[in-house]
Amino acid sequence: MAKYYHITADSITIRPLAFLVPIGIAIVVLLLLLPLSTILILVKGHLGDIETKYFASYFFMLPFLFACIPFFTYGKRQVIFDALHHTISLKTIFGKKKLMDFNEVASIDPQVRFGLVYYLKSSADRYGKGYRISPSFTGEQDKDKLHFDSHVLSEIKLMIAKVPDRQANNILQPISMGILTHYVSENDSYRLKSTGIGKFLPMLIFFGLFACYFWYNLFTKNEPSGSDKQLSFIILIPILIFLLSVTKRVVFETSTKKIKVYRLGIVFKSYALEQFAGFNIVRKTTNGLYSGTDVRLKFNKSAELTLADFGKTNPIETFIAETEYILKKMESGTSGRS
Known part of the structure; x- marks a missing residue:
């Protein structure tokens, strides 16, 4: 699995859907090669017989090529744990938005959703879907999951634990x-x-x-x-x-x-x-x-x-x-x- 995270002293950046990018590239290449293969079959391999009109078939591929855009936009999403500001943010092609403060983190647990995936939940919405912060793993003994646990998750928990003056949940007060x-x-x-x-x-x-x-x-x-x-x-x-x-x-x-x-x-x-x-x-x-x-x-x-x-x-x-x-x-x- 390609490296999908970057850890520094001040931040941890994770691209949980980074695996979509190579999938998107493979599909785009396939869609581009398909009309070319058809053209070569029509001219029986004689490159000199290829006419410009044959390339009109690429217009039919445009809707499928546009449909591949989400592979790259979602694949570039980043979840950023900022140790300086004690915040967790989500960065997309549309910009960066704050998800929660460190003292609002309720849990980081694996859930079964098209494999085993880690989701981050806030104390204000611990029963919601949460935010995905890992790629999909095949199971508890998946070597990629064990690597995530020891190298990424442990660093996240250590960073959150260092937050001073963690606020208590005030839901029960009223x-x-x-x-x-x-x-x-x-x-x-x-x-x-x-x-x-x-x-x-x-x-x-x-x-x-x-x-x-x-x-x-x-x-x-x-x-x-x-x-x-x-x-x-x-x-x-x-x-x-x-x-x-x-x-x-x-x-x-x-x-x-x-x-x-x-x-x-x-x-x-x-x-x-x-x-x-x-x-x-x-x-x-x-x-x-x-x-x-x-x-x-x-x-x-x-x-x-x-x-x-x-x-x-x-x-x-x-x-x-x-x-x-x-x-x-x-x-x-x-x-x-x-």
């Missing part, structure tokens, strides 16, 4: 005073704030229009067919699902030490605090594209309760801290009143 962002205190319980009907509204309108059409036919036709009757009731199913979703309420009762899920004002499920087994953070994708992150409570017997779905991962840290604060209140039986 929570300890009972100031909550995601929950509402109600008598002897805490209620999770509703996310609203915004994300459900388009589907409600869509199925609502169909329902109006089918029910209009059902009541105005002299002799409605069997399919008219069936569709009039089938269309109510997605509307009922919408109502169940939008009326969902999650309540943490400190007196009963139970977490109850209400739908349409009725208790649908109840979970005992003693069955709580931790959190589960689930990153979701749809057709390969990120579609949100679920925060779930795990219970014994493989049961799970989805508390919230975040489009951005930044608030998750605070959300989990508030939930843990409430769970401790339930465990001690403290009232929900502030």
Whole structure:
């Protein structure tokens, strides 16, 4: 593997996608040779028979050549650890931007994403995707990974450890005073704030229009067919699902030490605090594209309760801290009143 990092006394520079550059060069060379090979076949190897018009085939290669640009732009990306300013920056063809300070680093861990890759995460967004700082490795015993661990990662951790006056996480300060962002205190319980009907509204309108059409036919036709009757009731199913979703309420009762899920004002499920087994953070994708992150409570017997779905991962840290604060209140039986 070609050298993708540069270490000095004042900085560590890493090009985690440097391996894309030789791949891009190989593809460009292949795309340039392909029309030439075709021309040589047409003239049966007689170079003197090559005419200018034959080179028009290169115009068909232009879209493919332009498609190779990301190999070089992404391959030139640099993650810079600056020991003088105690900052971590990302440098691209568009310029340089600060990612975080050294005292904001939460973790540097390997993750399985098209191989084993190291990602850097900040304390403000430790449940996010993070920033890639290494090439892909085949596994734990990959010699390139072992080299990265001993020569690059060790230097990064040593540089970060030298930062003076590392700041403590202040997320818990307002929570300890009972100031909550995601929950509402109600008598002897805490209620999770509703996310609203915004994300459900388009589907409600869509199925609502169909329902109006089918029910209009059902009541105005002299002799409605069997399919008219069936569709009039089938269309109510997605509307009922919408109502169940939008009326969902999650309540943490400190007196009963139970977490109850209400739908349409009725208790649908109840979970005992003693069955709580931790959190589960689930990153979701749809057709390969990120579609949100679920925060779930795990219970014994493989049961799970989805508390919230975040489009951005930044608030998750605070959300989990508030939930843990409430769970401790339930465990001690403290009232929900502030």
